[in-house]
Amino acid sequence: MIRFEHVTKRYADGTTAVDDLSFEVADGELVTLVGPSGCGKTTTMKMVNRLIEPTSGRIFLDGEDISTVDPVELRRRIGYVIQQVGLFPHKTVLDNTATVPHLLGVKRAKARARAAELLELVGLDPSVYGERYPEQLSGGQRQRVGVARALAADPPVLLMDEPFGAVDPVVREHLQNEFLRLQAAVRKTVLFVTHDIEEAVRLGDRIAVYGSGRIEQYDAPATVLGAPATEYVADFVGADRGLKRLSVTPIEEGDLHQPPVVRLDDPLSRAAEQLRAEGAQWAVVLDAEGNLHGWIAAEHTLRKGTVRDRARRMEAWLPVGASLKQAFSTMLQHDAGWIAVIDEDSVGRFLGVLTPATLHAALRRSTAADAKSVTRAEVDLETVPVGK
């Protein structure tokens, strides 16, 4: 765990880069520091591995005041990834990755074997890339080697300063997704500096939004987007924050609409009656186990036979917990007026459907829930003004 207590950094020329900063990063948590250029993000980060010393205040790593720890020993516990990766140009990718463990006394063969594993983990096939030199890699591949190298000594803490800043947006998104997958496996405590709010939102368990030398808000991404603490934060996250929020708001069971449901082996006549009784144009079709099979339109029930004969397979579905953005994009992709939502743990137990109207309601409910610090289920939409 990393804890800042009233930390201030004033440079020799009188610039106050960080002003009385107090915050905490839990073990295994990924915190993004985001803010405009010059607001003190890099200074904050470099104080953690003592590349910069605070003017006042204290920083603790696992309860230990880092000013009492030898900087070299401290840095062994902290991986560091920066934008200009700083790979050794005359060493192969494998040797670059193995450098730190080797320096720490791990035998060369063992360090190289571990390095190969790490390259694999960051998505670089060691048999293809291991013997290349850094100049023979793309920018994105070099960044991955940087991440692999930072992980090589298995430090509990990672500091990452705009690590994906130098690559184009497509590669960047790819690296971000890979990094999230990696982080889910290794669960490091990560401080991640970026000036890009999209990146901060996508990666962070929590986001620290910096004003000048200070944190204006420190919250989960959905809260920062849905309930910005100050005008400054609202401006920084942008006018399209509702749209950004879609990507960090998961589908919950309570959001779902319950349409008529029929079974594969039901006679069509019974399905027709049910649809008529409920005044519905279509029904969801489940198999005998209650798993999603597809759907059937009312006009297709007006014949003899069973639902199985006329049901269509359903392509537009998502597991509960997927984001509202995924839901919206699945609807668009399949040109569907609704999507089915299934249980993520079972093989496809049907839970309900999401329509444009329920999707919008879910977004409004989750924004209101964050503003009032209650769960989404506790929000009565009738009391939420439209347009908020």
Ligand SMILES: Nc1ncnc2c1ncn2[C@@H]1O[C@H](COP(=O)(O)OP(=O)(O)OP(=O)(O)O)[C@@H](O)[C@H]1O
């Ligand atoms: N060595 C230094 N001497 C004096 N001022 C400095 C020094 N290093 C940084 N600063 C100033 O401290 C402030 C914070 O700098 P810092 O690099 O921490 O910001 P940042 O948020 O990381 O910016 P960027 O996104 O541009 O990297 C800036 O005003 C910067 O000019």
